[in-house]
Amino acid sequence: MIVEIPYKELASLLKVKASLEQIVKALDMFGTPVDEFDKDILRVEVFPNRVDMLSPEGIARSLDGFLGHSVGYPLWNLMPSGIETVVGKSKTRPFISFSSVQDVPFTEVALKSLMQLQEKLHVSIGRNRRKYSIGVYDTDKIGKQVTYKEMPLKEIEFKPIGEKSEMTGYEILESTEKGMDFAHLLGDTAPVLMDEKNRIMAMAPITGADYCKVTKDTKNFFVDSTGTEKGTDSVVTLITTSLVQRGGSLGIVVPGPTYLPRRMKLDQSYLNKITGLNLTKTKLQNALLKMRFGFDGDILIPSYRFDIFNKIDIAEDIAIAHGYTKFKGELPPSYSPGESLKVRELEQEIRKIMTGMKFIELKTYMLTSPSLLSMAGSPTLEVTNPKSSEYSTLRQSLLPGLFDVLSINTNAQYPHNVFELGHIFTPDEKLKLSGIIAHTDANFAEIKAVVDRLVKMFSIKAKWELGNHPFFMEGRTALSEFGVYGEVSPAISEKFGVPLAAFELNLERIL
Amino acid sequence: MHPSEAKLMRLMKEKQKAKASDLSQSLGIGKDIIGRLAYSLSKKNLLTIEKVKTRTSRLTSEGKDVLKNGLIEKKLLKKLPIEPNKLQGSEKIALNWALKRGWAEVKEGKVVRIVEKTPTTNEEIWLKNFKKLSHEDSKLKVLKKRKWISFKEDFDYIICLTEAGGVKEIEEQITQMTPAMLVNGKWKEKKFKAFSPNTPVPQIYAGRFHPLNEIIQKIRRVFLEMGFTEVEGKHIESTFWDFDALFVPQDHPAREMQDTFYMKGKQELPELAKSVADIHKKSWGSWSKREAQRQVLRTHMTSVSAHALSKAKPPAKIFTIGKVFRNETVDYKHLAEFHQVDGIVFDENVNFNNLVGYLKDFFRKLGFKKIRIRPAYFPYTEMSAEVDVWLEEKGTWFELGGSGIFRPEVVKPLTGVDVPVLAWGLGIERIAMLYYGLKDIRELYKSNINWLRNREVFL
Structure with a gap:
C-alpha cells in the first residue's frame, strides 16, 4: 500500500537530522521502500505487516530508531482521560475500543496525514470497514461521557460531516457518498456513539457528526474503533500512538488499549542460529533498541507492533537492524543429488524433434475467450469471476490458440510451421502437442509425415482411421486414440487464404 | 565468366x-x-x-478502322449531299476534313461534293507504313x-x-x-565462378524454441546443478493449498475475487488441514472449511512447494516451474497468466545467511554477478527479502525475485516439525523482458513469427 508522505513534514517530525537521500536509502533498507520521490512528496510502500508506518509520524518514530537517534521503547505520557463510557450491546459491530490523546500540537498538514492514515487503515486491516472502522473526534466538543449502542436507522438523526443539514440513518445510507459505499454493512439498525448530551457523534461504520469533527485547531482527540471481530484495541492504538508522536499525552479510556508492552524472552541462540549471525547479547539488545523494542531482561514489544507473533518475527527485526546488505551469503556444506521430472525431459525431447522438423514453438494463453473455443463443441471450464471475457475460459485444445497466432501473422513469409506443447482442460488437465503447417501446398500427406515421424520416435503403433472432427476437413481427417491430424476445415482456413494442415496429439498416451 | x-x-x-x-x-x-x-x-x-x-x-482502334475502311472523310463523300445538321458523331469531324481538303462545300444549306475523284492522301501512306x-x-x-x-x-x-x-x-x-x-x-x-560472400541469399527459417521455454530450461539446469529435485502440481488448486497452508488469512485482500480466478466446484482437504485450521484459528481468530475447499487457478508456484513440503523429509531441496494466474487487467506490465519458478531448502541446519548464499549462486548462474537483498513482506515468510540484480549496462538495480524463510506457522502444520525452509521465487516473463529489452510484456504472447524466427538466442 502506497502512502504519500510530505517530505517537509517528515523532516520536521524526525528528531534525527538526515538528508532526503539518507531518508530514502534508510526506508529502502527498513522494509518500507520508496516507490517515487521528489523534494515535496515521498511515495512510500508500506507492507501489511507494518501498518504502524502508514503516517509520517509512524515513519519518523521508526526512522529515529533505525538511524540511531531515539532508540528503545517509545516514551509516552500516559494520563487518565477522565472520559466515562457506557457500552451497550451492538449486534452489527459487537467489538469496540476507545482511547484519547491530549494536548497535541496540530496543523493543517497533520490533519491531512490523520485522514490518510484513517482511510488506509479502513482499507487494509479494516477490510474496507467490514472488520474494523475508526472514528476520530474533537474531545472538547463531546464532553466527559460517551455512549455506544445499536439504534434503528429511522431513529438516528444528525448532521453528518460535509452535509448541510440533519439527516436520518436511512437518508445517510441512501444519499451520501459514504452511506452508499458502505450501506451493505448495515441492516435496519446501526451502532452509534453519543456524547454526554446524547447528541449522536457518529454512525459506525459510515460517518461522524459535523459538530465534533476534527479540524486543524483540534488539540484533544477522542478515538474509537468498532469491529465485527476482536482486535479493535490494536486499531485504536495505531491512530493514537501516531498522534502522540507529535507531542501531548495518551489518555486511557475503558474499554480500550492499556499501552502496556507485550513481553517475550530473548532467545540468543535461536536468533543467531536462524539468522546465521553470531551476535553477543549486547549487540542483540542494541539491534532491538534500534527497532524501538524495549529491553528490561525481556523484550518489550510496543503495542502498535501486532505483527510480532513469535521469535521468528524478532529475528527479522534483528536482521533489518543488522542490515540486510551485510549478509554475505554462505552455502551449507550439504550434498544432495538433483533430480529432474521425467515428463519435463520428455517434453523437451519432443520440442527438439519438432524444431528439427523446422517448427517454431509458440506459447499461447491457457485462459481464452469462449468464442475461440466455440468450434470445439464440448462444454467449457469457465472461471467464475473474470475481469474480461477474453480471459474467462480454460482452453480445451491448443489448436484455436495456434489458429489465432497464424491469423495475425499473415504478413510473415510462408511457410508457417508452428507448434505448442502444453496443458488443456477437459476438465481434467491433459498434456497435448499440436502443430500447424500453413503454406500454398500444405496438405494431408505433409502433416501425416510429421505425425508419423513423431510417433515412430516413441515406438508407438497407432491405428489411424478416417473420421470427423470440427476443426478438420471431411475425408481428410485421421483419428486414433493418440489424437487427430489432417487438413484443416476450409471454413477455418478460408480466413487465412492458404491451406492449413494440423495435428493434435495426446501426450499422456505417448509419454 | x-x-x-x-x-x-x-x-x-x-x-x-x-x-x-x-x-x-x-x-x-x-x-x-x-x-x-x-x-x-x-x-x-x-x-x-x-x-x-x-x-x-x-x-489505335480508330487507326485500325482507317486502315480497313478508309478515311472517314472519304466515307462521308458517299453520303452527300446532306444537310449539315443531319450529320452525327464522327461525321462532323469528317465534314471538317472534307471541307479543309476542298472535296466538298456547303451550298444552299446542304453539303455537296465538289471533286469527282479523291487522291490517296499522304496520311494514308504514312499510316500504312508507320512502323518503318x-x-x-x-x-x-x-x-x-x-x-x-x-x-x-x-x-x-x-x-x-x-x-x-x-x-x-x-x-x-x-x-x-x-x-x-x-x-x-x-x-x-x-x-x-568465384562467389561473393556479400551477395544476399534466400533466408533460412530454422525451427526454434519459444524464448520463455529457453529461459525455463536454463533455470531447470541451474536448479539441477545446485542439487534440487523437480516437482510439479495442478493448475487448478484448492484455496487451502494456495492460501491457507501458507498462513494467508481467509479474509486477506489477495484472496478476493478481483485478484484471484475462482472456479466452480470444491476439493477434498488433506488430513493435515486440521493442524492448518488450528493455527489459523489461533492467529487470525477464525477459519472456515468451506472457504478452504474452494477452487482457484493457482496464484503462485509456492502452492506446489507447499504440497511438496508436506511430503518431504529434511534435508530436501525442491524446485518447481509452471504457470500461475492473476485476475489482473492485462496491460503492458501485467498478464492474467505467467510463469513462475519456486525453490525451497528444507533443512535443520540452514539460516538466513545461507539463503543469501543460495540466492547469490542461483542468480550468478543465471548471469547476474551482483545481487542485493532488501527487507520485504510475504504472508508466509519471515524473514522476507526482495532480490535485486545489478544491471551493469544500465547502471541500476532491478527487482527480480522474492525470498525468505517459511514461517513456523507454515512449516509445522505441513511437516510436523519446526525446521527452517528457505524459499525463493521469480517470474520468468520478467527475465525475458529484461533480456530482450521488451517494453510491453504482452509481446511474449503476441507470437510475432518474424520476431520468433529472428530473435537472438538466450544465453
Missing part, C-alpha cells in the same frame, strides 16, 4: 554494337537481365552500356494528332563492345557443380 556472360560476349563479338531488346530476342533472356549482365561486364571494361529512352507506336518511320519523324506526330496511333514510352540499353572486349578470350565459368561432372571427371577441365 558466368555462362550467361559468356553467351552475351560471344554475340557482342559478332555485332559490336546492339540494343538490349534485340539481344534479348536472339539470346532468349529478358532485356533487364541483359542489362544487368552488360553492366557487370562494363565494370570489367569489356562492354559499354548506355540506357536510352525509347518510344514505340501502336495502332523513325521515332523522331514528325509524320508520326501527325498520325498521333488524328488519334490513329498512340505512343508508349520505354527504355532500352545500347551495348557496345570495347577494344578490350574485342580481344578478351571468352572462357565459361561453372556456377553449379553437377554430379555428372564429378563422375566423368570433367570438373578438372572446368573453371568455377
Whole structure:
C-alpha cells in the first residue's frame, strides 16, 4: 500500500537530522521502500505487516530508531482521560475500543496525514470497514461521557460531516457518498456513539457528526474503533500512538488499549542460529533498541507492533537492524543429488524433434475467450469471476490458440510451421502437442509425415482411421486414440487464404 | 565468366554494337537481365552500356478502322449531299476534313461534293507504313494528332563492345557443380565462378524454441546443478493449498475475487488441514472449511512447494516451474497468466545467511554477478527479502525475485516439525523482458513469427 508522505513534514517530525537521500536509502533498507520521490512528496510502500508506518509520524518514530537517534521503547505520557463510557450491546459491530490523546500540537498538514492514515487503515486491516472502522473526534466538543449502542436507522438523526443539514440513518445510507459505499454493512439498525448530551457523534461504520469533527485547531482527540471481530484495541492504538508522536499525552479510556508492552524472552541462540549471525547479547539488545523494542531482561514489544507473533518475527527485526546488505551469503556444506521430472525431459525431447522438423514453438494463453473455443463443441471450464471475457475460459485444445497466432501473422513469409506443447482442460488437465503447417501446398500427406515421424520416435503403433472432427476437413481427417491430424476445415482456413494442415496429439498416451 | 556472360560476349563479338531488346530476342533472356549482365561486364571494361529512352507506336482502334475502311472523310463523300445538321458523331469531324481538303462545300444549306475523284492522301501512306518511320519523324506526330496511333514510352540499353572486349578470350565459368561432372571427371577441365560472400541469399527459417521455454530450461539446469529435485502440481488448486497452508488469512485482500480466478466446484482437504485450521484459528481468530475447499487457478508456484513440503523429509531441496494466474487487467506490465519458478531448502541446519548464499549462486548462474537483498513482506515468510540484480549496462538495480524463510506457522502444520525452509521465487516473463529489452510484456504472447524466427538466442 502506497502512502504519500510530505517530505517537509517528515523532516520536521524526525528528531534525527538526515538528508532526503539518507531518508530514502534508510526506508529502502527498513522494509518500507520508496516507490517515487521528489523534494515535496515521498511515495512510500508500506507492507501489511507494518501498518504502524502508514503516517509520517509512524515513519519518523521508526526512522529515529533505525538511524540511531531515539532508540528503545517509545516514551509516552500516559494520563487518565477522565472520559466515562457506557457500552451497550451492538449486534452489527459487537467489538469496540476507545482511547484519547491530549494536548497535541496540530496543523493543517497533520490533519491531512490523520485522514490518510484513517482511510488506509479502513482499507487494509479494516477490510474496507467490514472488520474494523475508526472514528476520530474533537474531545472538547463531546464532553466527559460517551455512549455506544445499536439504534434503528429511522431513529438516528444528525448532521453528518460535509452535509448541510440533519439527516436520518436511512437518508445517510441512501444519499451520501459514504452511506452508499458502505450501506451493505448495515441492516435496519446501526451502532452509534453519543456524547454526554446524547447528541449522536457518529454512525459506525459510515460517518461522524459535523459538530465534533476534527479540524486543524483540534488539540484533544477522542478515538474509537468498532469491529465485527476482536482486535479493535490494536486499531485504536495505531491512530493514537501516531498522534502522540507529535507531542501531548495518551489518555486511557475503558474499554480500550492499556499501552502496556507485550513481553517475550530473548532467545540468543535461536536468533543467531536462524539468522546465521553470531551476535553477543549486547549487540542483540542494541539491534532491538534500534527497532524501538524495549529491553528490561525481556523484550518489550510496543503495542502498535501486532505483527510480532513469535521469535521468528524478532529475528527479522534483528536482521533489518543488522542490515540486510551485510549478509554475505554462505552455502551449507550439504550434498544432495538433483533430480529432474521425467515428463519435463520428455517434453523437451519432443520440442527438439519438432524444431528439427523446422517448427517454431509458440506459447499461447491457457485462459481464452469462449468464442475461440466455440468450434470445439464440448462444454467449457469457465472461471467464475473474470475481469474480461477474453480471459474467462480454460482452453480445451491448443489448436484455436495456434489458429489465432497464424491469423495475425499473415504478413510473415510462408511457410508457417508452428507448434505448442502444453496443458488443456477437459476438465481434467491433459498434456497435448499440436502443430500447424500453413503454406500454398500444405496438405494431408505433409502433416501425416510429421505425425508419423513423431510417433515412430516413441515406438508407438497407432491405428489411424478416417473420421470427423470440427476443426478438420471431411475425408481428410485421421483419428486414433493418440489424437487427430489432417487438413484443416476450409471454413477455418478460408480466413487465412492458404491451406492449413494440423495435428493434435495426446501426450499422456505417448509419454 | 558466368555462362550467361559468356553467351552475351560471344554475340557482342559478332555485332559490336546492339540494343538490349534485340539481344534479348536472339539470346532468349529478358532485356533487364541483359542489362544487368552488360553492366557487370562494363565494370570489367569489356562492354559499354548506355540506357536510352525509347518510344514505340501502336495502332489505335480508330487507326485500325482507317486502315480497313478508309478515311472517314472519304466515307462521308458517299453520303452527300446532306444537310449539315443531319450529320452525327464522327461525321462532323469528317465534314471538317472534307471541307479543309476542298472535296466538298456547303451550298444552299446542304453539303455537296465538289471533286469527282479523291487522291490517296499522304496520311494514308504514312499510316500504312508507320512502323518503318523513325521515332523522331514528325509524320508520326501527325498520325498521333488524328488519334490513329498512340505512343508508349520505354527504355532500352545500347551495348557496345570495347577494344578490350574485342580481344578478351571468352572462357565459361561453372556456377553449379553437377554430379555428372564429378563422375566423368570433367570438373578438372572446368573453371568455377568465384562467389561473393556479400551477395544476399534466400533466408533460412530454422525451427526454434519459444524464448520463455529457453529461459525455463536454463533455470531447470541451474536448479539441477545446485542439487534440487523437480516437482510439479495442478493448475487448478484448492484455496487451502494456495492460501491457507501458507498462513494467508481467509479474509486477506489477495484472496478476493478481483485478484484471484475462482472456479466452480470444491476439493477434498488433506488430513493435515486440521493442524492448518488450528493455527489459523489461533492467529487470525477464525477459519472456515468451506472457504478452504474452494477452487482457484493457482496464484503462485509456492502452492506446489507447499504440497511438496508436506511430503518431504529434511534435508530436501525442491524446485518447481509452471504457470500461475492473476485476475489482473492485462496491460503492458501485467498478464492474467505467467510463469513462475519456486525453490525451497528444507533443512535443520540452514539460516538466513545461507539463503543469501543460495540466492547469490542461483542468480550468478543465471548471469547476474551482483545481487542485493532488501527487507520485504510475504504472508508466509519471515524473514522476507526482495532480490535485486545489478544491471551493469544500465547502471541500476532491478527487482527480480522474492525470498525468505517459511514461517513456523507454515512449516509445522505441513511437516510436523519446526525446521527452517528457505524459499525463493521469480517470474520468468520478467527475465525475458529484461533480456530482450521488451517494453510491453504482452509481446511474449503476441507470437510475432518474424520476431520468433529472428530473435537472438538466450544465453
